[in-house]
Amino acid sequence: MVVVDTRNCTGIRGWPPGGSPVLYADRLRNHARACATPVPMQASTSIDRPRALAGQVALITGANTGIGRVTARRLAELGAHVFVACRSAQRAAAVIEEIRAGGGSVEALQIDLADLGSVRACADAFLGRDRPLHLLVNNGGIAGGRGLTASGFELAFGVNHVGHFLLTRLLLERLRRSAPSRIVTVASRAHYRAGGIDWEAVRRPTASLTGWPEYQVSKLANVLFSAELARRLAGSGVTTGAVHPGVVASDIWRSVPWPIRPLIKLRMISSEDGARTTLHCATSAEAATQSGLYYDACRPRTPSERARDETLARELWSRTERWVA
Secondary structure, three states: OOOOOOOOHHHOOOOOHHHOHHHHHHHHHHHHHHOOOOOOOOOOHHHHOOOOOOOOEEEEEOOOOHHHHHHHHHHHHOOOEEEEEEOOHHHHHHHHHHHHHOOOEEEEEEOOOOOHHHHHHHHHHHHOOOOOOOEEEEOOOOOOOOOEOOOOOEHHHHHHHHHHHHHHHHHHHHHHHOOOEEEEEEOOHHHHHOOOOOOOHHHOOOOOOOOHHHHHHHHHHHHHHHHHHHHHOOOOOEEEEEEEOOOEOOHHHOOOOOOHHHHHOOOOEOHHHHOHHHHHHHHOHHHHOOOOEEEEOOEEOOOOOHHHOHHHHHHHHHHHHHHHO
């Protein structure tokens, strides 16, 4: 996905010659196209069976909007009891009402992925309900923000990777006990552009103007994490997958100032289309037999060379484990 500065357009350094928002939007769309080369979708018949997930429990972060909301609604339609993890009850209210209106079973959990204390509280709240967990969807994320998280990480890296790492670790024993179970992490084709991980930079505020390089690194971390998690869970009955949802015209672009926002969304896909690969990995019989793969358009795809570096994946795991201890 493309990320941009959250400040007003006229205050952005490096604004294109002539100050044209159209030129700037074209530049952003070029980034989007690099992550949005069309790939034919494979049909997934596994998610079309009514009540296919009856008796199962799913937890989805960032489920109040965009592909997370579509995912939560569809899983509930298939019979799963869904926990929507959002930053506030107010943010969760609309999706809860929507799911209940359709006859689905849903509860809300509060989580701020930028605050590790909040992540721990969310995990405690779920575990305190003494329910199994068959599906964890690490969907929540940020694009376009700049700064440092409350827990001291570069904003995109802290929210997109560190928060989900801790949540997954805290829920891992419940997932093992509930096996067969799955962990789906929403990544991005943007990870192909990440040259590696600067361990010092991820502990400092966002350095770039747009946050785009930092976003790429956070998505590389997502793919590395999912693959390393699969290696550590081998034989446990818990499978993992990282997915590229496509470049989606969702609320993730809410921080992009108008009139740039509608311009950069012109070539993007809908949240419904964006959720298809997540749902494939979450529900299909085929994905249940695979672990540690990266998916694009409902099919496995070879991730970047960096994302296949097992030494880098182990180092990311080790460092993140120390950071969240």
